[in-house]
Amino acid sequence: MDNEYTKGIVVISSTGEQGTLTGGQRMCQLEGCRGKRLYVRWKDGKITMPCTKGMEFDESTHTWRILS
DSSP states (O other): OOGGGOTTOEEEOTTSOEEEEEEEEEEOOSTTOOOEEEEEEETTSOEEOOBGGGEEEETTTTEEEEOO
């Protein structure tokens, strides 16, 4: 089961802002990338789709962090 992709999981941006996963995801379209694009809604209402290859999941806090 993909618990780390569940709607509502917290995502921390590289600048420390906090958003949440919407539950939407798709495969990354960059050539050769095997990551997933996760839909993140930020506090200002905007939605972005960072790739998991540029993120890390912290099992202890159950949050994603965008690395760059």
